[in-house]
Amino acid sequence: MLDLHFVRENLDAVKAALQNRNFPIDSLEKFVQLDTTRRRVIGESDAINQQRNHSSKEIGALVQTGKKDEADAKKAEVADLKDKQNELEHQRKKVEAEMNDLLSHLPNVPQTNVPVGADESANSEVRRWGTPKEFDFEPKDHVDLGEALGILDLERATKITGSRFAILNGAGARLERALVNFMLDIHTTEHGYTETLPPFIVNRKTLFGTNQLPKFEDDLFHLKDERGLALIPTAEVPVTNYHADEILDAKDLPKCFAAYSPCFRSEAGSYGKDTRGLIRQHQFEKVELVKLSLPENSNDEHEKLTENAERILQLLGLPYRTVVLSTGDMGFGAAKTYDIEVWLPSQNTFREISSCSNCEDFQARRMNLRFRRAGGAKLEFVHTLNGSGLAVGRTWIAILENYQQADGSIQIPEILQSYMNGLEKIG
C-alpha cells in the first residue's frame, strides 16, 4: 500500500507509475477529492471533541461544588455537540474507509531503473547461464517421460480431485522430496537463511498484508469457514507476515527465511493456458525465500536473493536466463522483479521457475511491520523481499526434460543422487 502522504505529495509521479503499469488513473482524481474532504472533516470533528472534553471537565467541577443548575445547562450543550459529533464521525469513517479502499487497490510504484513497457515483450534479459543440451533424438516432454516411467499419473489425479492436479509415484515422488531437501539445505547452510515451516492456511488480515486481498480474491482457494480462512498461494504470505504488527530492532535486520510449502492457486482466468502437464497446477510445492531488510540495503538484498535462487539451477546444471520484468508485467506489490527462467527442451524456450521481487515498504505498510534504529529514532517501515528458490514442480519438469536419455530414462544430477538414496537414473 502506498503512503497517503506520499501519494498526496507525489501525485504526478504516482500517476506516471500507474500509467506505465497499465493501471487506470482516474482513481487519483477521486483520491484528491477524498483527501480534501477527509482533512476538512477531521479538523471539524477534532474541534468539537475539544469543546466536549473541555465542557465535560467543567461539568465535573460544577457537580462537585454543588452547582447543579449550571451543570445541567452545560450537559444540554454537550448533548447538542454530541449530535454534531456523531454526524462528523460518521462522515469521517465513511471517507477514511473509501480512502483506504482506494489506496489498497493502488499497485506499487516501480523503481526508476525498471524498463517501461506494456507487457512481457518489454522485459529485459540481464544474464544467461549454461548451454541448452543438443539432443540427437527428438526430446519428449515431461508428461510423456513421466507417464512412461510410471512416476507421473495425471489421469487418476483428475479422477480423485479434478483437472490441474497430479500424482507423483516412486522415484518421481522421491525426486520431488529430494529437490525440497536439497534446496532447503543449500539455502540454510550456504546462503544463511533460517528454515521455517509456516501454516498453510491463513486469515484475511494476513492475505491483505501480502496483497492477495482485496484485489485477488478469486485467485485463492477459500475454506468454507466462518473465519474467512484460505489456503496459501505461496509461503510468501505466512512468512512475510511473520513479524506483522511488530517493531523490529535495526540490528536484527536483515532477517532471511527459507520455507517449504505447498501452494494452492485457483488459476482463475487461465483456462486454456498451460493445460498440459505439471506447468500450471492448482497445487504445487515451492521453497520460498523471504527477506526483511533495512530500506537502504533492500536492492543489494534483492540481487543476492536472486543469485541465491539461481545458484540452485547452477548446482543442478539446468540452463537458465534472468530477466527484469517491465512495468507492465510486474506483480501488484513489486517495485522491481527478476524472473528466472529455466530451459525446457520440449518447448524449446525458457519458462519461469522463480520470481524475485523487492516490494520495498509496500507490504510492510499493509502489515504494519516497522523497525527502530539505534538512538531511538523514529519508526520506519521494513522493506520486504521474496522469491522462489525454487518452484519445485517446475524444477522437477526441468530435470526430466533436460536430463532425459534416448531410451526415455532420466539421469539424476550428481548433486541430487545422495538425496535419492544413491539412485543415478530413473528408468
Next chain:
RNA sequence: GGAGACGUGGCUGAGUGGCUGAAAGCGGCAGUUUGCUAAAUUGUUGAGGAUCAAAAGUCUUCCACAGGUUCGAAUCCUGUCGUCUCCGCCA
C-alpha cells in the same frame, strides 16, 4: 466440546467512572561521575492523525477489537477475537 480466569506502553506490573496517555520498576536514549569494565547518579523515553513551508507548539484519537451506557469510560454493559487453567476427546 464443557467449566473457569484473563487481555494495560519495548517488558514486568499498578490502576473499578473525572485530577490517567496512564504509577512504579526494568529496558532504551542523553549527560555527570569514577584507572578500565562494572556500578552510581541526573534527565529523558509510546503510536497514529489534523494544523504548520518545516521545526516547535496546539488539538485529537488509541489501555485486544467492535458496539453501547454516561456530561465524562482503561474502569460499567454487550458481542467478537485471543491467551491461560481444569475436564472430555483425539493424532
